[in-house]
Amino acid sequence: MSEQTIIQRLGGAKEVGDRLRDRGVKVEDVTVRSWTLAGRAVPARYWTHIVAIAASKQVRLSIEAMAEAAARRPDTPKQEIAA
Numbered sequence: 001m002s003e004q005t006i007i008q009r010l011g012g013a014k015e016v017g018d019r020l021r022d023r024g025v026k027v028e029d030v031t032v033r034s035w036t037l038a039g040r041a042v043p044a045r046y047w048t049h050i051v052a053i054a055a056s057k058q059v060r061l062s063i064e065a066m067a068e069a070a071a072r073r074p075d076t077p078k079q080e081i082a083a
Helices: 003-009 013-022 029-034 044-056 063-072
Strands: none
Touching: 003 044, 003 063, 013 029, 013 044, 044 063
């Protein structure tokens, strides 16, 4: 399951941002939205919160699934710096 699918199943970026803030996590909605973009992912420090939000919504999600989503995402292309 991709980060985009995870966020969608939990109600979208605004909903996930609201639930994270309810848990005392300082995060902006735009940040949550960015996790769904190509080459981006949910940082590991948020995984336990995302899994807890999923559990409260009776959505099956595990830390392992979050790690698998992160492992499957394509690497972001690196820009070379001209010397």
